[in-house]
Amino acid sequence: MIDVRSIEQKLDLGKSKKDWGKYKFKDGSEALYITTKSPKTRGRFNILVFEKNGWHYRLAVDSRIGNHVTADVLFGIAQSIK
Numbered sequence: 001m002i003d004v005r006s007i008e009q010k011l012d013l014g015k016s017k018k019d020w021g022k023y024k025f026k027d028g029s030e031a032l033y034i035t036t037k038s039p040k041t042r043g044r045f046n047i048l049v050f051e052k053n054g055w056h057y058r059l060a061v062d063s064r065i066g067n068h069v070t071a072d073v074l075f076g077i078a079q080s081i082k
Contacts, residue, residue, distance in 0.1 A: 010056035
């Protein structure tokens with residue numbers, strides 16, 4: 001899943017981000033990565049969140065395919081966005 005929003009309508013990521021993995025873009029900005037459980041679907045998701053050029057992005061995959069679509073793969077996709 002790819003969710004794109006304007007910065008003004010970005011998702012609230014909560015106060016505690018200490019357990020989030022961090023990736024750095026070449027421009028110095030960061031992407032945050034976490035595996036989380038969704039209470040609505042009872043599933044787990046691997047999520048990469050970042051901001052670029054006034055947009056807020058969320059890339060997410062079901063954790064059952066996490067061994068195929070790793071955090072590095074999601075970050076590679078994020079790096080390809082201009």
